[in-house]
Amino acid sequence: MLPASTPTLEPAIALEITISEPLFRQLQTALDADPSLSLDDLASKALTLYLRFLSLSSTEAN
Numbered sequence: 246m247l248p249a250s251t252p253t254l255e256p257a258i259a260l261e262i263t264i265s266e267p268l269f270r271q272l273q274t275a276l277d278a279d280p281s282l283s284l285d286d287l288a289s290k291a292l293t294l295y296l297r298f299l300s301l302s303s304t305e306a307n
Contacts, residue, residue: 260288262291262295264291264295265298267298268294268295268298271294272287272290272291272294275287275290275294
């Protein structure tokens, strides 16, 4: 049994998204512009850019 003062690690969730080089550069630019972004903020920007990129890609394909 662990002593009450011993911190326990919560289960972690991992998310891996493979992105294109242009999208990676956009994300890097966003992070460079505001290095204080939280992980949640950066993930939100990443998903927004990714979905916008997918939308543009499907529009160009049609």
